[in-house]
Amino acid sequence: MASMSESEEDILFEIPEAEQLLLKDSVGIENMEVEKEKSSGCCKNVCGKRRKFPVCIYYILGNEFCERFSYYGLKTILVIYLTKWLMFSSDHATIIYHVFTMLCYFSPILGAIIADGYLGRFRTIMYLSILYAIGNTVLSLTALPPPEAYGPMIGLILIGIGTGGIKPCVSAMGGDQFSSDQERERRTFFSVFYFMINLGSMLSTIISPILRADVHCIGKSCYPLAFGVPALLMFVAICKYSLTVSITGHCG
Structure with a gap:
């Protein structure tokens, strides 16, 4: 004593x-x-006792990686696609590029309204991710010969709504998965979350131009493959969501 x-x-x-x-x-x-x-x-x-991360966190991280890969991979080759494949003038290609970018940064307002007033964050992410994947698929399929402008424009509109619509929901929903005594786990999640954003962006700006220029599926380029890989990744993220729901029963 x-x-x-x-x-x-x-x-x-x-x-x-x-x-x-x-x-x-x-x-x-x-x-x-x-x-x-x-x-x-x-x-x-x-x-202290290490707590497990909620299962939904892995879906959120995977979704964010696939979405950033798709968005930046598309933007990297978009102007070349418009001018070299669709034969737009440089002025028209610049206008389309900036209108698409404006839509991507305006649609988060719509996503926030839908999530907070109608569907909730998780269902908003799910439905707009499907819209996003459809847009990628349309863009990829309409990149096949012969060149035509209507299909790609529809694809860009769907992608613009999808990528912006999920933006206000993803990080907020990730933070909601943790209880008040999981401060350490929450900090770790946000660190990994922003790492996945930068990882997807970096890889896409390297891989997408390689798929477009070095793979010769149509002439000396392969736009369907360059747009198709992001579409595939978005469908993988959606399938991962379905698996998450089947295991946990919810993710909200």
């Missing part, structure tokens, strides 16, 4: 003997707990 100071012993003389014993025992227990915590060399939030 740890020794007590003189001031503490003086106070004990004024307390009945039974209460003195209880007080000494409580002081001894507190000192033992402090020594045990010091000897452990770490605090609870470092050495």
Whole structure:
């Protein structure tokens, strides 16, 4: 039992003997707990029991990787596609490029309204991801000969609505999956989340031009493959969602 100071012993003389014993025992227990915590060399939030990440987190991370790969891979070769394959002038290609970009950054407003007022975040992500994948598929199929402009424009509109519509929902829904005592896990999630954004963006800007120029499926290029790989990744993310729901029963 740890020794007590003189001031503490003086106070004990004024307390009945039974209460003195209880007080000494409580002081001894507190000192033992402090020594045990010091000897452990770490605090609870470092050495505490590791909690598992919610299953839905892996769907969110995969969805974000596929979506960023699709978006930046498309933007990397879009102007070349418009000018070299669809034979738009550079001025018209620039207009289409910037209108598409504007739609991508305007549609988050629509996604937020749909998620908060009607469908909720998870169903909004799911439905708009399907719309996104359909847009990628349309763009890929209409890149086959002969060149025509209507199909690609429809694909770009669907992609613009899909990529922007899920943007206000993904990170917020990821944070919602953690309880109040999972602060460490939540911080880890956001670190990995932004890593997946940059990883998908970086890989797509490297891989998409290679698929377009180095694979010669139609003449000296292969736009259907360059647009088809992002479409495939989006369908993989959607299938992963379906598997997640079948395992957990929900993901909201």
